[in-house]
Amino acid sequence: MTNPTPAQVQRQGATAYTVHEPRNGQAPQRTFLLGHALGCDHTMWDALTQHLAAENRVVCCDQFGHGASQDPQLVPTGPYTMAQLADEAAALIDALQLGPVVWIGLSMGGMVGQELALRHPDKVSALVLANTTTHYPFEARQGWDTRIATIREQGLQAIVDMAMTRWFHDAFRAAQPEVVAHWRAKVLGCNTAGYIACCEAIRDVDTLDRLHRIQVPALVIAGELDLGTPPAMARAIAGQISGAQLVVLPEASHLSVLEQPQAFIQTVDTWLQGLEAGTA
């Protein structure tokens, strides 16, 4: 696993975040704000952060109930909504005076990014939406209800192995058990109520009818083996945002940035170069 230059965890209200200033010592070319998946934390982005922070400012935040955003005095009680999580991200952008950011979000982070761009269009200059969806069909929403009920009754331990099979495909789990163990421990390290509250926001995500309003450049990334947010969901997003690019990563399932970090980084880089050249 790639570790970025250490950055101190800081806090804005209930939200913990890290800031990486450009390593080249120059003014940042762009400012990126990175939103992680359910059950993870900002370190999910270590490889991408390390790469982008060569020339850019990179801010990573921990979602309520995750990582270092677990102070019971500060973190709101659930259920959460995607609008609420997006407003929290907007408040962070304002508090840190980040200006319009390139939001990169995976799964839950991609859902927050959609709402952020819809509710606060002045705060987003471009979007990367990875392994995410605009909504869930009825059966999948029932699946989230079942997951929530199971956690309420038996704790996160009861769902963590299922989560690993959704996050990482069979060959990856066999080849890199230490990575799987690391992220399994992250799930168990979440605040149970916060995890459930985020599940409720995810279950109710609903942006499809509004997505056409997004005007900024967008890159949509899918994993060809992702069962939770399959490529069809990515196609639906890309079909609604004018000019969006869609890339389906081979041999990747849900946590594509962890399974295929180099391919993920290369995809983002190529798209950013296209933005600069005016071709994306």
Ligand SMILES: O=C(O)CC1=CCC(=O)O1
């Ligand atoms: O945990 C999962 O099953 C996959 C997932 C859906 C939204 C998210 O952030 O992770």
